[in-house]
Amino acid sequence: xxxxxxxxxxxxxxxRDAVPLIRIDQITxxxxxxxxxxxxxxxxxxxxxxxxxxxxxxxxxxxxxMLAGFETPSEGRITIDGVDMASxxxxxxxxxxxxxxxxxxxxxxxxxxxxxxxxxxxxxKDQVAARVEEMLKLVQLSQFARRKPxxxxxxxxxxxxxxxxxxxxxxxxxxxxxxGALDKKLxxxxxxxxxxxxxxxxxxxxxxxxxxxxxxxVASRVAVMNNGQLVQVxxxxxxxxxxxxxxxADFIGDVNLIEGSVAALGEGAELAWAEGRASLIGxxxxxxxxxxxxxFAIRPEKIAISSDEPLDRxxxxxxxxxxxGYLGNLSTYHVELPEGPVVKCEVGNxxxxxxxxxxxxxxxxxxxSDTAGLVLAR
Amino acid sequence: xxxxxxxxxxxxxLGFAFLYIPMVILVxxxxxxxxxxxxxxxxxxxxxxxxxxxxxxxxxxxxxVKVAFFSSTIATVLGxxxxxxxxxxxxxxxxxxxxxxxxxxxxxxxxxxxxxxxxLFIAIGLDRGVLTIVLAxxxxxMCYVSVVVSSRLVSFDDSLEEAALDLGASPFExxxxxxxxxIAPAVISGWLLAFTLSLDDLVIASFxxxxxATTLPIKIFxxxxxxxxxxxxxxxxxxxxIVTVGVLTASIVSKRQIxxxxxxxxxxx
Amino acid sequence: xxxxxxxxxxVWLVVLFLVPFGxxxxxxxxDIALAxxxxxxxxxxxxxxxxxxxxxxxxxxxxxVFLTSDDLYWKAYLSSLQIAFxxxxxxxxxxxxxxxxxxxxxxxxxxxxxxLVILPFWTSFLIRVYAWIGILSTEGFLNxxxxxxxxxxxxxxxxxxxTAVYIGIVYTYLPFMILPIYATLEKMDGSLLExxxxxxxxxxxxxWLVTVPLAMPGVVAGCFLVFIPTLGExxxxxxxxxxxxLMIGKVLWEEFFNNRDWPVASSVAIIxxxxxxxxxxLFQRNQQINKEADQ
Numbered sequence: 001x002x003x004x005x006x007x008x009x010x011x012x013x014x015x016r017d018a019v020p021l022i023r024i025d026q027i028t029x030x031x032x033x034x035x036x037x038x039x040x041x042x043x044x045x046x047x048x049x050x051x052x053x054x055x056x057x058x059x060x061x062x063x064x065x066m067l068a069g070f071e072t073p074s075e076g077r078i079t080i081d082g083v084d085m086a087s088x089x090x091x092x093x094x095x096x097x098x099x100x101x102x103x104x105x106x107x108x109x110x111x112x113x114x115x116x117x118x119x120x121x122x123x124x125k126d127q128v129a130a131r132v133e134e135m136l137k138l139v140q141l142s143q144f145a146r147r148k149p150x151x152x153x154x155x156x157x158x159x160x161x162x163x164x165x166x167x168x169x170x171x172x173x174x175x176x177x178x179x180g181a182l183d184k185k186l187x188x189x190x191x192x193x194x195x196x197x198x199x200x201x202x203x204x205x206x207x208x209x210x211x212x213x214x215x216x217x218v219a220s221r222v223a224v225m226n227n228g229q230l231v232q233v234x235x236x237x238x239x240x241x242x243x244x245x246x247x248x249a250d251f252i253g254d255v256n257l258i259e260g261s262v263a264a265l266g267e268g269a270e271l272a273w274a275e276g277r278a279s280l281i282g283x284x285x286x287x288x289x290x291x292x293x294x295x296f297a298i299r300p301e302k303i304a305i306s307s308d309e310p311l312d313r314x315x316x317x318x319x320x321x322x323x324x325g326y327l328g329n330l331s332t333y334h335v336e337l338p339e340g341p342v343v344k345c346e347v348g349n350x351x352x353x354x355x356x357x358x359x360x361x362x363x364x365x366x367x368x369s370d371t372a373g374l375v376l377a378r
Numbered sequence: 379x380x381x382x383x384x385x386x387x388x389x390x391x392l393g394f395a396f397l398y399i400p401m402v403i404l405v406x407x408x409x410x411x412x413x414x415x416x417x418x419x420x421x422x423x424x425x426x427x428x429x430x431x432x433x434x435x436x437x438x439x440x441x442x443v444k445v446a447f448f449s450s451t452i453a454t455v456l457g458x459x460x461x462x463x464x465x466x467x468x469x470x471x472x473x474x475x476x477x478x479x480x481x482x483x484x485x486x487x488x489x490x491x492x493x494x495x496x497x498l499f500i501a502i503g504l505d506r507g508v509l510t511i512v513l514a515x516x517x518x519x520m521c522y523v524s525v526v527v528s529s530r531l532v533s534f535d536d537s538l539e540e541a542a543l544d545l546g547a548s549p550f551e552x553x554x555x556x557x558x559x560x561i562a563p564a565v566i567s568g569w570l571l572a573f574t575l576s577l578d579d580l581v582i583a584s585f586x587x588x589x590x591a592t593t594l595p596i597k598i599f600x601x602x603x604x605x606x607x608x609x610x611x612x613x614x615x616x617x618x619x620i621v622t623v624g625v626l627t628a629s630i631v632s633k634r635q636i637x638x639x640x641x642x643x644x645x646x647x
Numbered sequence: 648x649x650x651x652x653x654x655x656x657x658v659w660l661v662v663l664f665l666v667p668f669g670x671x672x673x674x675x676x677x678d679i680a681l682a683x684x685x686x687x688x689x690x691x692x693x694x695x696x697x698x699x700x701x702x703x704x705x706x707x708x709x710x711x712v713f714l715t716s717d718d719l720y721w722k723a724y725l726s727s728l729q730i731a732f733x734x735x736x737x738x739x740x741x742x743x744x745x746x747x748x749x750x751x752x753x754x755x756x757x758x759x760x761x762x763l764v765i766l767p768f769w770t771s772f773l774i775r776v777y778a779w780i781g782i783l784s785t786e787g788f789l790n791x792x793x794x795x796x797x798x799x800x801x802x803x804x805x806x807x808x809x810t811a812v813y814i815g816i817v818y819t820y821l822p823f824m825i826l827p828i829y830a831t832l833e834k835m836d837g838s839l840l841e842x843x844x845x846x847x848x849x850x851x852x853x854x855w856l857v858t859v860p861l862a863m864p865g866v867v868a869g870c871f872l873v874f875i876p877t878l879g880e881x882x883x884x885x886x887x888x889x890x891x892x893l894m895i896g897k898v899l900w901e902e903f904f905n906n907r908d909w910p911v912a913s914s915v916a917i918i919x920x921x922x923x924x925x926x927x928x929l930f931q932r933n934q935q936i937n938k939e940a941d942q
Contacts, residue, residue: 090543103541107559117545151642386748393745400778415781460656479660485927487879489896490916494667517663578771581881595773606781614774621770
């Protein structure tokens with residue numbers, strides 16, 4: 001990331017003087033015996049697009065519902081804009097939420113849905129009308145204003161829900177799986193629309209999703225959650241390139257995991273993984289000591305495949321092609337190593353299919369650079 | 379779907395004949411000239427005329443409608459509240475007792491409900507009349523209302539109410555502006571059910587009514603005990619006609635709405 | 648606000664359902680008296696705790712002993728049970744084929760057929776019972792018809808017998824039987840029968856081995872919906888039944904209104920309720936199981 005001149009990169013979390021909008025301070029939430037959120041602390045800054053990412057049941061929705069005020073923490077404190085939220089009910093918070101089901105009021109028109117929140121605060125009809133028109137324009141739905149929710153398509157409903165939750169210009173907008181109900185193509189388009197709207201309005205967005213691709217696309221920072229805890233909170237690039245644990249590496253994108261033990265520590269780390277083979281060299285991804293068991297993580301697209309031994313690279317292994325998956329833009333090779341592991345490697349298809357070099361049962365070499373892989377604690 | 383077998387056609391025909399022939403006879407013989415209900419003596423509407431002259435009958439009808447209106451309205455309010463509490467409120471003190479009391483009157487024999495309410499009214503020295511019938515009818519019909527409304531509330535998406543709160547509505551506003559309009563059809567059918575139950579009730583009303591107030595079913599019952607009368611046939615015909623028109627209209631309206639909605643949904647996507 | 652939401656219906660039910668029921672229980676333990684109200688003792692709170700103790704000491708089970716010693720009552724209970732059982736069975740016999748045929752009818756016909764079953768349900772119960780008086784009486788339509796066809800030469804006496812009561816119950820409660828059975832049969836996947844036939848069942852075997860077991864929840868629900876209210880029925884036996892028709896609802900009514908014996912009427916009510924508890928609990932369990940099966 002190149003910061004040039006006064007055009008600084010947006011990264012308030014690196015700035016010691018920045019004041020967070022939301023301060024989640026040692027929050028724990030229990031439902032009976034079940035601990036949904038386990039001692040979580042997190043700061044979210046103004047104008048961030050923050051993603052809570054995790055599998056279902058990891059506690060991300062509970063955390064979001066506590067921000068909205070639908071759940072109260074069992075322990076800990078949430079402050080928004082410096083105000084303790086403990087005794088503030090949902091209808092008194094400057095926080096709005098876009099629900100997973102959209103929760104559009106079926107008996108009200110698109111227009112009335114968007115006006116609903118505005119009418120709670122303001123008696124001035126013209127002011128409400130002006131704001132509703134503005135929101136309709138923002139989500140490009142002006143011509144559907146008089147329709148009822150069941151008279152518009154799923155994508156349009158999603159935009160009404162967004163407009164409704166943005167209408168009151170909240171300090172914080174919560175989005176619960178906002179694109180979950182859309183088909184893939186529409187979802188991808190909408191992701192960019194969301195980013196666009198977030199930038200235009202300057203609202204802080206917190207999005208809950210189980211779709212890592214979505215989180216990576218839209219968010220300025222991603223918090224990966226598991227079992228009610230935060231596993232890693234970082235920018236998408238760092239999450240992908242430098243996952244802090246095997247869990248994150250495995251959850252975000254595709255990864256090859258090779259078990260072994262730390263053979264040497266220096267600039268990077270060396271991992272002994274099979275009798276009589278050279279160690280694998282990679283970056284150190286966690287605090288490890290020599291001899292400790294560890295996992296080598298390498299992304300499939302960082303592996304090169306060749307028929308001749310690539311002598312210029314220290315990380316090279318030989319194996320037999322087990323499976324080839326042709327995906328159009330790229331091909332995936334599953335290569336079985338004689339030592340046991342099956343390694344997945346992805347190669348971009350830049351030329352036409354006729355020039356495919358390898359086929360089933362071919363003996364091939366796989367190689368990657370010294371900095372491509374990560375050595376992580378198991 | 380296979381074609382209906384002969385057996386099925388026969389069962390449908392016999393079944394519906396059994397259900398409808400008695401009512402058809404009732405209606406036809408309300409236009410009978412003769413005083414003898416079972417002997418046809420020519421077409422006449424004179425029994426309808428006599429019915430309209432029968433002031434006691436008209437008074438009873440008026441009392442019945444009044445009772446039904448008030449009891450079903452109160453029962454709808456209370457029953458909706460009870461349904462909301464049962465479906466939405468998690469735990470509260472005496473929840474088991476509460477839901478028990480809501481469902482018990484549905485299976486309680488009417489004679490027992492009537493007897494127990496009468497004994498209460500006497501114990502607290504309440505004069506029997508319109509008020510006591512309204513109280514009695516409200517008590518048993520609110521349970522029916524709460525069953526109808528709670529079955530709708532169970533499938534109600536909680537996030538709608540949360541969305542209203544989130545947008546700044548108070549809990550009461552959320553209920554009034556969002557929940558109530560959406561469950562309104564169930565509340566209306568609850569009211570209609572309570573209204574008909576009250577119109578129809580003989581046993582509980584007999585216990586709860588005093589000499590000052592007589593409802594139509596009580597009147598019909600005491601007159602029927604003395605034997606059939608063409609006037610009662612005429613009255614029955616009027617009631618059957620009202621119910622039929624009401625039920626048919628309701629079902630046609632709701633069918634129209636559903637078709638309309640399906641059409642609009644199909645166009646939207 | 649939220650408290651009020653619970654409190655209002657709660658208090659209403661306590662005052663108008665639970666307390667009256669306590670009064671019935673209390674009076675069932677009292678003695679009949681020629682007074683207003685016609686029972687003794689009455690609770691006099693002005694004497695405080697001693698008055699309450701004196702009141703308690705005067706309560707006894709005498710009325711219940713009386714119920715067991717006078718064979719009118721236990722015969723009435725037995726005959727109510729018998730009538731309820733038999734008429735439930737007859738209703739099932741009539742209702743099942745109708746529900747089955749409805750479920751097998753073409754889809755566009757089903758709402759209309761359903762309407763036809765529901766319509767009588769909204770029509771006055773009393774009127775529908777009344778309609779049968781004109782049909783079943785000695786000079787009624789049924790006798791006229793049968794004599795006209797020559798099946799009988801002398802009119803039959805049906806009105807004011809138990810037969811008339813059975814007919815009345817089957818007629819008025821038929822929708823309660825048809826609706827739940829239809830609901831289960833209508834949900835049934837038609838390909839199940841095709842699968843059964845494909846696996847070598849005859850039509851008849853497929854019916855008994857697939858349709859009937861699957862319809863069971865509806866059948867059970869329908870039977871309870873007929874049985875429970877029939878047991879305490881008053882209108883039908885008093886309009887269609889004869890003087891020898893013994894049903895407990897009628898006995899209770901007469902005990903209360905004609906004999907003005909409130910304590911005995913109350914204990915009759917308590918016993919009836921005790922008898923009803925068994926089918927009610929069974930019914931609720933059945934509903935619970937069905938609900939879980941649906942999820």
